[in-house]
Amino acid sequence: xxxxxxxxxxxxxxxxxxxxxxxxxxxxxxxxxxxxxxxxxxxxxxxxxxxxxxxxxxxxxxxxxxxxxxxxxxxxxxxxxxxxxxxxxxxxxxxxxxxxxxxxxxxxxxxxxxxxxxxxxxxxxxxxxxxxxxxxxxxxxxxxxxxxxxxxxxxxxxxxxxxxxxxxxxxxxxxxxxxxxxxxxxxxxxxxxxxxxxxxxxxxxxxxxxxxxxxxxxxxxxxxxxxxxxxxxxxxxxxxxxxxxxxxxxxxxxxxxxxxxxxxxxxxxxxxxxxxxxxxxxxxxxxxxxxxxxxxxxxxxxxxxxxxxxxxxxxxxxxxxxxxxxxxxxxxxxxxxxxxxxxxxxxxxxxxxxxxxxxxxxxxxxxxxxxxxxxxxxxxxxxxxxxxxxxxxxxxxxxxxxxxxxxxxxxxxxxxxxxxxxxxxxxxxxxxxxxxxxxxxx
Numbered sequence: 001x002x003x004x005x006x007x008x009x010x011x012x013x014x015x016x017x018x019x020x021x022x023x024x025x026x027x028x029x030x031x032x033x034x035x036x037x038x039x040x041x042x043x044x045x046x047x048x049x050x051x052x053x054x055x056x057x058x059x060x061x062x063x064x065x066x067x068x069x070x071x072x073x074x075x076x077x078x079x080x081x082x083x084x085x086x087x088x089x090x091x092x093x094x095x096x097x098x099x100x101x102x103x104x105x106x107x108x109x110x111x112x113x114x115x116x117x118x119x120x121x122x123x124x125x126x127x128x129x130x131x132x133x134x135x136x137x138x139x140x141x142x143x144x145x146x147x148x149x150x151x152x153x154x155x156x157x158x159x160x161x162x163x164x165x166x167x168x169x170x171x172x173x174x175x176x177x178x179x180x181x182x183x184x185x186x187x188x189x190x191x192x193x194x195x196x197x198x199x200x201x202x203x204x205x206x207x208x209x210x211x212x213x214x215x216x217x218x219x220x221x222x223x224x225x226x227x228x229x230x231x232x233x234x235x236x237x238x239x240x241x242x243x244x245x246x247x248x249x250x251x252x253x254x255x256x257x258x259x260x261x262x263x264x265x266x267x268x269x270x271x272x273x274x275x276x277x278x279x280x281x282x283x284x285x286x287x288x289x290x291x292x293x294x295x296x297x298x299x300x301x302x303x304x305x306x307x308x309x310x311x312x313x314x315x316x317x318x319x320x321x322x323x324x325x326x327x328x329x330x331x332x333x334x335x336x337x338x339x340x341x342x343x344x345x346x347x348x349x350x351x352x353x354x355x356x357x358x359x360x361x362x363x364x365x366x367x368x369x370x371x372x373x374x375x376x377x378x379x380x381x382x383x384x385x386x387x388x389x390x391x392x393x394x395x396x397x398x399x400x401x402x403x404x405x406x407x408x409x410x411x412x413x414x415x416x417x418x419x420x421x422x423x424x425x426x427x428x429x430x431x432x433x434x435x436x437x438x439x440x441x442x
Contacts, residue, residue, distance in 0.1 A: 004317035043211030056177040064195035072184035092376025093161040117411040125406040133163040138207035140222030143171035149186035154378040162398035172199020204231035208239035246384040249278035251337035255344025264295035266341040269368040275311040336387040
């Protein structure tokens with residue numbers, strides 16, 4: 001029995017993968033709505049009660065203490081890996097910020113550009129924009145049984161580089177009330193000291209609403225389960241959110257020269273998270289597809305999470321046989337994967353044709369996991385086809401624009417007829433009067 005369906009590129013059944021989208025679950029919606037209402041009304045007391053109910057029954061303090069943060073340790077190799085990961089992620093986003101702001105004026109921690117309000121006027125004002133970071137950001141880090149220092153780095157560093165003044169972490173505690181050590185080490189290395197012991201929808205509500213003595217944040221980011229994502233959906237408007245994330249997903253396009261073991265390894269990487277992960281493999285012919293499937297079987301035999309990985313491939317995976325590279329590109333752009341691997345010596349020649357993908361790993365020397373841990377870009381990526389209109393979390397996620405208009409009298413004289421006419425045309429005479437009343441004073 002094959003690990004998953006093997007379909008021809010022209011099979012109509014592939015629409016299932018092209019048309020996927022997040023599907024809210026009514027029971028999750030109701031539970032999240034109840035939790036958020038409690039927190040909005042009850043503040044800190046409600047948050048503590050829910051954390052005790054869901055995670056740590058004896059928890060007394062919702063915040064990580066300075067002693068807890070300093071006491072967290074990992075072994076030497078882990079510390080070196082976390083440190084290098086942080087350095088690479090920081091370097092990448094510092095370069096990104098420099099590229100984005102090249103040629104802009106730096107103004108008291110913000111960046112701006114301007115142009116003359118009216119071209120050719122002797123005495124003119126300006127129009128332009130400022131770009132500045134949000135004031136406070138909340139970063140959610142999944143926790144409990146798992147330890148994710150990479151989620152701290154990949155979500156908090158872009159905020160810090162963007163200039164966010166207050167970055168607050170939130171992560172669910174273990175039953176004894178502690179947080180995972182590696183996560184705390186990453187936070188300490190980044191100088192983050194505000195760490196909330198709360199998970200799921202409880203954490204989202206706490207960050208979005210705040211309470212007396214804890215100011216709400218302006219933006220929440222970070223991966224999470226169905227409750228985190230539903231809370232983001234319901235809280236939009238009360239707080240900014242990065243994206244509505246769904247199950248992890250990968251698409252591997254294995255050219256004819258791609259070794260089967262490499263293609264199999266990348267195919268299996270992203271479905272390691274959970275049994276609802278999506279794994280798509282595109283091979284140039286049926287024989288090559290079968291070689292990769294066999295290599296995946298061999299690797300699954302020794303995988304710690306082989307049962308859930310098999311379930312993911314069985315229920316959400318597919319192998320697509322496609323000898324025509326143009327058709328493969330069309331399928332990939334329609335699928336808009338979170339992670340895309342293009343394996344082959346000529347992989348880079350297709351990069352200009354791929355419009356929709358969260359992160360593209362090119363060539364035989366680039367494993368999927370390089371993007372997860374070491375390359376530099378954030379691994380928080382758009383899922384469920386959102387790469388058609390969205391992109392990775394990055395410094396821009398934490399930056400906002402302000403438009404500026406400062407007209408001189410000569411500018412107003414030139415623009416008043418436009419303002420007055422448009423105001424009357426659209427049925428807003430008070431809009432027109434805003435210009436008229438000034439013109440009469442000149």
